[in-house]
Amino acid sequence: MKRLLRAAFSLNKYILYEKNKNYYIIFIYKAYFLPKYKNIETSIKKIFNYIKNNQF
Template sequence: MNKKKVFKKAVHRNKIKRLFRSAYVLNKYILENKIHNNKIYYIVFIYQGSILPTFHVINFSLKKIFINLKFFVK
């Protein structure tokens, strides 16, 4: 599904990006405590909802994901 069909206004799409960015900044300490080496990791967040989320929903979800995230070492 094209993101422009769900959120037609760029204002709403940008708000979701800002909410994710601020929630990441607040919770990145959880990731920093789990990573003990100097490797580079790329993280991508994809929001697939059809309603505009609140900051509390995104913050709670990211925190839960970061706590349950596991890094496998080869």
């Protein structure tokens, strides 16, 4: 799970990139199964776009 999250994060971190702006994000995953990479990547993109659009 850690490897999948790290890969999805690395490939999509450009969504959050803004000069002079830092984000601290923690992901907590609680389930009994390992999801597919495509589902993780879709979720990461949704989270990043939500953060970017709502300016936390």
